[in-house]
Every structure is written in C-alpha cells, then in structure tokens.
Amino acid sequence: MIKYSAKRILYVIPTVLLVITSVFLLIYLIPGNPAQVMLGVEASQEEIAALSEQLGIDQPLLVQFGRYLARLAHGDFGMSIYHKMPVTKLFMMRLPNTLRLAGFAVIFALSVAIPLGVTAAVKRNSIWDYLSMLIALAGMSVPVFWLGILFVYVFGFQLCWLPISGIGDSWYTLDGFCHTILPGIALSAGLLASSTRLLRSSMLEILSEDYIRTARAKGIREGVVVYRHALRNALNPLVTNIALQMGALIGGAFLTETVFAWPGIGRLLVQAILRRDYPLVQGITLATALFVILINLVADLCYTLLDPKVRY
Amino acid sequence: MLRRRYSVLPTIALLAMILVGTFCFAQEEGHYGGTLVIATAKDASGLDPGTTNDNASTMIYEQIFDCLIAFDKDFNIIPSIAESWDVNEDSTIWTFHLRSGVHFHDGTDLTAEDVAYTFDRILNKPELASQKRSQIVMINTITVLDALTVQFELSFPYAPFLGATGQGIVSKAAAEAAGAEFTRNPIGSGPFKFVEWVPDDHVTLVRNEDYWMKRPYLETVIFRPIPENTVAIMSLMTDEVNVIELVAGDMVPILQANPDIVVQQVEGMNYYWIGFRQYASPYTNVKFRQMVNSAIDMDGIIANVLLNGTGSRAYGVVPPGLWPRDLDFMKANAIQQDKELAKQLFAELIAEGVMTSETEVVFHVNQDAVRELIGEIIVSELQSIGVNAVLKISEWAAYLDAVIKTEEPCMYMLGTTPKIPDPDAVFSWLFSSGEDGSTHGSLILGLSEQPEINQLLLEARTTPDQSQREELYKEIQRWAITENAYHIPAFHLSVTMAHSTKVHGLVALPSQIWMLCTETANVWVDGN
C-alpha cells in the first residue's frame, strides 16, 4: 500500500508534464495570434510584429517551450498577455471564488444525494423510489446554463429571494452566502443526479449481499444495517464519481460562471483560450491538471479503504 | 358653448404649465450622493488610458482621467485641461495652454510635464503595447515650454490633430512609480477616483471632491460586467443595477413598456460591412459582386435582424455624425434586390467561365449573434438563385488569423468605430493599399496597390480646406462602393441603453461613452 502510494505520487510528474506539453503544442498550433487579438483588427502589421517580438512569441516553438520549462523550474509562471499581470497572482485571485462555488456544490449535492439514494434503494420500486429518482434526474437532464437562467428568472427575478449575479461579499458573510446559493445549486445539479443514481445502484447491489443478510439475521436494526454496513461499502463508486467530476467543477464551471457573472477559474480559462493568452492557458491548465490528478490519486487510494477486496 | 370651453382651456393650460414647470424645476436640481451601478458586457482589460482602446476599458477610465480637450454632445471639440491652443499656418506646430489649479487624485498638481509624459509614453514605451500609438504617430517632438504650456511638433501637416489629443493625462510621478501596476491602480485628475477592481466582478469609483470643473453629484460609481444579456436585463428590472447596455432589439419594446425603465437609443458612430477578399475569382470580378448585391435584400435583412431601432441600414462608409455622408447619391445608387437580374448575372458569369454552378462561395463571419443571423440569411438567399453558398463561423482569434494572415478567398464581415471624429480615421484604414497600405486595405480586402486612391487619401489627410476634403472622400467612397462594390455597406449599430427612472441626466451618445460628469452633464440618482 505504501509502495503503491509512493509510486503513484512519483507518477504525478510525468503525467503533468504530458499535460503541459500537449496543451502547449495545441494552443500554439491553432491559428490566432494574441498580439493581434489584443491590438485589435485596426492595428498595423508592424505594431503586431513589435508586440509579438516583445512577448517572445515569434520565436520557434522549441525555443519557447524550452524557455517556458526553464522559467517553470524557478516557479515563474509568466505574465498574462491580456491582463498584464503575473499568472500566479491572477490565478490566486480567482481561485477562492471557484473553490467557494465548487465546495458549495459538492456539499449540497452530497447532502441531498445520500438521503435520496438510500431512500430509493431501500424503498425500491415504491413511490419514494420514483420520486427520488425523478427529482435527482430532472435537475441533471437540462443544460446547466438553461437551469441557471431559469433559476435566476424564478428565484432572482420573479420571487426576488436571492441576488441575481456576482459574488457579493466574502464567502463567510450572509451576503456572500446568498450570492453563492443559486449558482452553487445550478452547478451541483449534475453531480447530485449522478451521485444519487450511483448510490442507489450501488446500495441495491450491496443490500442483496450475503453479509447484509447475515447482519439482518443477527437481529441488527435496519437503520444500522443500512447506514453503517451497507452505505460504507456503497460509497465506493460515489467517491470515484466525485473525483472524476472535480475537474469539471473547477475548470469546467464556465457555463455557470458566465450566466451568474461569477469571476471563477472556468471563465478565466475559456477567455484565455479565446484570446490566445498562452501563459495564462498554460498556467491554469497546469494547476487544474495537478489538482485533478491528485484528486484521482486520493480517490484511488480510498478504493482500498472502502472496499478491502481491491488490492494493489 | 364654444366660447365657454375656450375660456376654460387657457386657465387649465396655464395651471398645467405651472405644475409641469415646478415639477421639472424640482427634478432639474441635482441631488448629491447615491450610487450608480452600470452593467457592462465585458470586463475592462486595463485602466491605463495610454494602453487600450477597447470599449469596456475606455468607458471606465474616461471617468478617472481628463484630456487636453473634450467633446460635447454634438462632437464639437471644447477645452478641458487645455484652456486654449494655437496652431501655426500649416498645422504642424500645436501649442496648448493648460488651466491652472488642477490636481491629481493623490493631491499633486497637473503640469505640462505630465502632459508631455502622457504622450511620450504612448509613443516611446513599447512595453506599454499601446493601441493608441497609431492615433498620435505623427508627433515628432514634444516640448514643455513652461509649467502650463506644452508644444507638439508634427512630422507632417495633420488637420485632425486636435481630435487626436484626447488622451487621458496620467500623473508622471504615479505612473513611473507604479510601472506595470499603473493599469490596475490608475491615478488621474478626472471626476471620479479609482477605489478597487475585482477582475470580472466589479470596478468601484468614488467621487473626486476636488474636481476642478464641478462637484460630481454621484458619490459612487460601480461597473459590473454581466456577460449574459438576459441576466443583465433581469438585474435592471430588480434594481440590482441601474444602467445596462442593451444588445437585442427584441427587448426594446418590453423595456419601454416598463414604467420604471427608460430606453435611450442613438445612432452609433460606426460602420459594419460585408467585404469581398480580392484574392481569387469570382470575388475579384465586379459582376459577381454586383450579382451578390442583387440577390439579397439588404434593407430587409437589416430591418429584420436589427429591429426596434437597434441599427440602421448603411449606404456608405461614413458613420452617422461624421462627414461627408453623400447619402443622396449613395442611397440612389445602392443596388436593390432583383432576383431575376441576379440569376441573369449568374448565368452570364457561368457563360464567361468566371465560375460554375458548383463553385463554392464562402461567407466567413466570426461568432456574433447579429453577424451569424445576417450570414445565414444571405447564404440562404444566394442558394435560392442557385449559387453554392456556404456559411463559415469562426471564433474571433481564428477569424482574424483567417482574414488577415491567409489568402483565403471569401466574403467577410467586419465593423469599425473611428477613434477620433474624422473621416481619415475611417478611410485610411479601409482603403489604403500597397506597401504602406493598412491591414484592411492590403491584407483583409486584399487590394493590389492603387496609387490614385492612395494619392487621394494623402491629399485628403493633409489639406486643411474642409470642402476640398469632403470632395476627396466622396470620390473615394463612390469608387469603393458604387463603382467597384468592394463593400456591401451593411449597417450602423445604434447605441441602445436602458436605465432606471431613478437615474437623471444620463444621455446615450454615439461614441458609447458615459458622460457622468462633464461640461454638459452631471448625472444623479434619486433617493439615497
């Protein structure tokens, strides 16, 4: 187990390198020049050439990549071409917003999914099962930007219960929390549904296992059987799923962030790609890649904790 | 009976006038205090007036900085930081006399040193990557004559130079101290001071109590970028924001019907067109271009896509508010839709071997709701007369690459907004060709060198005689559109904005600037 963990942690480096290289290649090869985008369509070619030279983007690809790696080794992630700010500073400014949203989404999704999934499994094929599944599925079956706009329309506009857009105050204030609710729920919809379904599916399998039958035969209360014995083992695919979705929640929350005017990482990345802001794209991708890979690592290690049959 | 009614009427009228008069008078009085929240479509890219030209940034830093000159509602030039100016005979030496007693937001005085520094940094600091450089590239030397007098010497006579001096004056000390950070922490002398900028969330400005011109009514101004237009509209209706820039024409009547909201529209100073890249047949053939004109009902398309006053059909390259429009001639000579004629021309082109019925005609546009719609309609119309027309949509960066760097033959669609109110800003860029040609003339439009046109452009730029300039520009416009159909003039986008009735004194301007506190305006909001 220890050996496995050490091996996995070591493997993070080549994986991240693979991501950086492919992102670097891809974004440089697609047509579009950040200097041209920044200076606008009316700029002369001399101005563009001058800016390109200044930014160092007129050099051959290999040279640029080499320089990038060298700077990276010193912890220098470069300057965003568009924002004219160090990439690290820009990223750190936006990260708390994204974490706030993602954190809310995960907590909300789990708090609803676990009771719903367990209910659906325990009271299988009853009205509770159907209702739980429908609730979970409905939110997940629509594009998140549509859901977001509907939320804004109903709760923000018609009922005026919650603010419509923006981040408001800091996350721990009431105002900040109110601003987080609508986008957080919209973002959690997909995770909520998939978690509910996976938990139900998993619980159904577990509940028919022999050791559950044994526990019931021993006279252990149903609640304890369900929650202490069954649930613990049923969480395995749930954990994998959340880990898999983390990347989408962090870097892929673009759609939610646009609708709710939320200054997060997702929007920053998409805008950077559209503007060909190379250093920013590479910086964000590097950070999200690291994060996703580490999360997957933790999830894989949790496999063994939750399901002792899995051995590495 | 008639007489009695008539004698009551004047009394009622008088009473009404008194009431209205009092009401208006009561509203005329501004009210100090309050916050104005403006929703914008995009976040600013930087707040340094010497670097960027984009609308989202300009509308914010215009409140923080003053310029040598200013523009009133009708785009006439009025003094601002410069009280007066002299120019020599051939428009090459311009001397500006600054007003005294102007302070920057950090308390320091504004002097000629700062003015000189402002222009110098745009010209001579490449790390600024200034988009403004091309506006003032004709400046040769800048001399500080004394604390309140500065002189510019131009390398060639440039009649519109006055308009080009509209650059925000930065504090030399603050800019040098801050370096690259200045764009995130701007210090100017304008009516509002910078407080904070949370990227993609909001920019907050606060009243400059020591403003030299007048005391602004507004206490705080907040700019909030809200990318989803529907969400912005809902924010306006729930009073989360007070002002929004409107995009879609279909919302105009709905907002107008709302008693708490005022919609203002004004023709924008811009020009959008469909061009034919001169890189391959059939685009290089004038009959082909005329055929395309005949196949489509441009008036109808614009009326349907830009409804409810959000745009108007363009007939020439000169935007509304600028000169010389030559509208009578351009309108009379605009090619109307005539599908039979189009089919006939198409048949002739095939017979002459210029193209076949299989030849793919590509209309390449970038991602934009209006342009995509226009593109779809035009492609559909062309297909209906038998042309193999195809729509291609690219995102902006890829689009620029395609229409500038490559020689891809196609029809394209672009727009321009002159940064200074002078026709040279439009014509030079659009039609100068050859080695010294502009990016548009030589690369995008792909014109081969046109020495006569270049000569006309040069003459028009340097001649001080207004009427002569008009004639020259008219000639160029007719050459480009009426004779050669290089462009199909499409539309002029209107500036449409909606604001709460709580907001007073805000006027929509063709340049899309918010005049919050200027010579002629001082916006205020109701209540507290």
Add this chain to the structure above:
Amino acid sequence: MITTSGDAATRTPLNEGWRRFRRNKLGLVGAGIILALFLIAALAPVIAPSSPYAIVLSEAYKSPSPAHWFGTDEMGRDVLSRIIYGARIVVLVSLTSILLAAVSGALVGVAIGYAGGIIDDIVMRILDAMLAFPAFLLAIALVAFLGPSTTNIILVMAITRFPRFVRLIRGKTLSLKQMTFIEAARAIGVSDRRILTHHLLPGCMGPFVVYASLALAGAILGIAGLSFLGIGIQPPTADWGVMLSRGRQYLFSAPWLAIIPGLVIMITVLGFNLLGDGLRDALDPKT
C-alpha cells in the same frame, strides 16, 4: 418458487431480464421516450409540417399557433419542424460518440484492469492526462484544424468520454478480479481471453449500462454546452443545443424559443437516464 409461465426452456436470462424490466415502470417510461425519439428521427421528413430551413423573415418571432405549433424563430423558420429534424442530430451525434467511447473504453478498461502491472500504470497515467486536459481547448483545436463539421463534434465527445469508461470498467474489473468465480475459472484452466470476454465483461455490465446511459445524457448536454460557446453544430443545421443557445436571449420577448428546446432536451435526457436505470435493475444477476 413455482413459475407460472411456459416451459423451463423459455426461462433464459434474457426472458428473465425482460420480465423484470417490464416491472420497472420508470424504465418503461424511459424506453418509451427513447423509442419515440428514434421514430421521430426516422420519420422526420414525413411528420415535419415544413422545411426546417425555410427562412421567411416576415414570419419571424410568431408565438405558437395552429399554423406553427411551436411558433417560429428569429428567421421565421417553423420551430416544430426544427425540433423534429433536430432529433436526427441528437441520435446521430450522441449515439455515435458514446458508442465509440464506450466500446473502446470498456475493452481497454477490462484489459488493463485484468493485466495490471506496468501496462496498467502507463495507460492510467495517459488517461489522467486526458482527464486533466481542458475539453474546450480540445474542441477549439479540432474545429480549428479540421473545420467545424459534425464529425469533429462526434470525435470531441468520444475523446472526452473515453477515459471515464476506462476508469469505471477498470475499477469494476479490479474488484471482480479477486472474486472466487474468477479464481475458479482460472483454476480450471480457462484462457485469459475467455475470462475477459465471458466472465469479467458480463460482470461489468451493470455499472457499464448505467454509465453508458449517463454518458449519453451527458453527451447531449455536452453538445449543447459547446453550442453555447459557439463551436457546436454549425447553423443552419437544426440542432436542439444551438436552438437553446440562441433562444435563451429571447426569454422575455419570445419565451417559446427559450423554453421548448430546453424541455425537449430535458425529456430526452431524462428518457436515457430512466432507461439506463431500468436496464441496470433488469440485468444485474444479484438483485
């Protein structure tokens, strides 16, 4: 248990599965929806009242009426016809891409899960990299290099879905690998390939089917998301995602344009999800 129907010969696993599936009402609803989708897609030219591409500017923004049941869009095109033809795109793009991802993903997943060792390590690291790669960048790159065709959208969807299938099947394989029936099979001398195809793969069917239906649902939503960003299916092709993306700005002025595509997408995606659940319940040998 005494069976009430036919001979013992008809009690195959398939019959059992079908019988149990019939009992799951939600699953039947889901199946019904999907069946309707396929029928509509197949019969589109027959049942659509008009062409989905006929631009009639004077008829733009008409609200739903007997002439146009779902109203018209910003160019006067009949929305109902566009929805009907849109079903074809949905079926084509989502099914193809998920089929591609699912089959290749399952094969790779079961192979590396069973094999373990260095192969497992390398492939998993490549997959980690793929998962960490921003999907949007991939989409833009593909469209930039190869053009904005429907095939490329299918490719993008397949590539982004592939890693998850591999991981899921691999995970299930890892836990099945240790089970007694696999050990027994190996002890008897069953070849590895036979173990993979006849014992492990079927054991993975449960989560596979659930996941495939989730993925199908996700693919439809993913394409809508790409359309939101402007790199989905190109106009003038009638696609629900594009219609929704364009229609959302008309929430106040022409709400049918904003709501109807969303409803249609929701019902379809719901259908796939319900069907997936029904299938899982019916096929799992343990419940």
